[in-house]
Amino acid sequence: QKEVEQNSGPLSVPEGAIASLNCTYSDRGSQSFFWYRQYSGKSPELIMFIYSNGDKEDGRFTAQLNKASQYVSLLIRDSQPSDSATYLCAVRHTGTASKLTFGTGTRLQVTL
Amino acid sequence: ETGVTQTPRHLVMGMTNKKSLKCEQHLGHNAMYWYKQSAKKPLELMFVYSLEERVENNSVPSRFSPECPNSSHLFLHLHTLQPEDSALYLCASSQESRGRSGANVLTFGAGSRLTVL
Numbered sequence: 001q002k003e004v005e006q007n008s009g010p011l012s013v014p015e016g017a018i019a020s021l022n023c024t025y026s027d028r029g030s031q032s033f034f035w036y037r038q039y040s041g042k043s044p045e046l047i048m049f050i051y052s053n054g055d056k057e058d059g060r061f062t063a064q065l066n067k068a069s070q071y072v073s074l075l076i077r078d079s080q081p082s083d084s085a086t087y088l089c090a091v092r093h094t095g096t097a098s099k100l101t102f103g104t105g106t107r108l109q110v111t112l
Numbered sequence: 113e114t115g116v117t118q119t120p121r122h123l124v125m126g127m128t129n130k131k132s133l134k135c136e137q138h139l140g141h142n143a144m145y146w147y148k149q150s151a152k153k154p155l156e157l158m159f160v161y162s163l164e165e166r167v168e169n170n171s172v173p174s175r176f177s178p179e180c181p182n183s184s185h186l187f188l189h190l191h192t193l194q195p196e197d198s199a200l201y202l203c204a205s206s207q208e209s210r211g212r213s214g215a216n217v218l219t220f221g222a223g224s225r226l227t228v229l
Contacts, residue, residue: 004154008152032216034217034218042222043114043202043220043221043222043223044155044202044218044220045114045220046217046218046219049217088154088155090155092216099157099160099167100155100157100218101154101157102154102155103154104152104153104154105154
């Protein structure tokens with residue numbers, strides 16, 4: 001069973017702080033790693049993806065991947081109330097079809 | 113608007129009804145998916161149509177039947193559903209390439225909220 005684990009939260013951070021979201025996965029053959037954001041009542045939207053060890057930055061978001069430890073994280077700098085949402089970690093396994101395995105998501109609350 | 117359109121957005125049906133969910137993508141993608149999202153559970157992949165092949169999750173009951181007439185349209189036919197099938201059904205599409213690793217990003221539709229009475 002290929003699993004993706006996330007803490008369901010809620011993770012509460014004050015406005016302006018750094019939010020750190022973590023995800024672990026069980027399949028060592030996983031190739032690509034995705035972070036999706038899902039607002040309540042809406043569909044998931046891609047924030048960023050990463051497939052090489054290390055950090056990848058995009059604006060206020062940084063994805064970090066450590067394949068040896070099988071974890072991927074998402075840092076959100078200068079958190080805003082509009083960042084309050086559920087963040088889904090997804091892992092792509094080998095193969096031609098994009099068979100993503102999703103975690104249950106971490107709910108983030110950014111407080112004023 | 114993501115480029116993936118799902119209809120209807122909300123559906124209420126009895127256990128003896130037959131209905132269909134429709135998905136259309138305007139992104140020129142070559143792969144389409146059905147996912148099920150239930151409360152407190154991870155997104156569950158139900159079916160994939162990719163590069164002219166169909167892949168399905170063997171745990172999906174036969175009361176769900178997909179149809180993909182072309183690369184832009186995807187249907188999910190529903191019959192004799194159970195109350196536990198009530199969930200958000202998400203359609204997604206992506207551009208797939210044979211033998212290419214890396215990111216093949218999913219674009220989701222807004223979802224169809226299904227309630228089975």
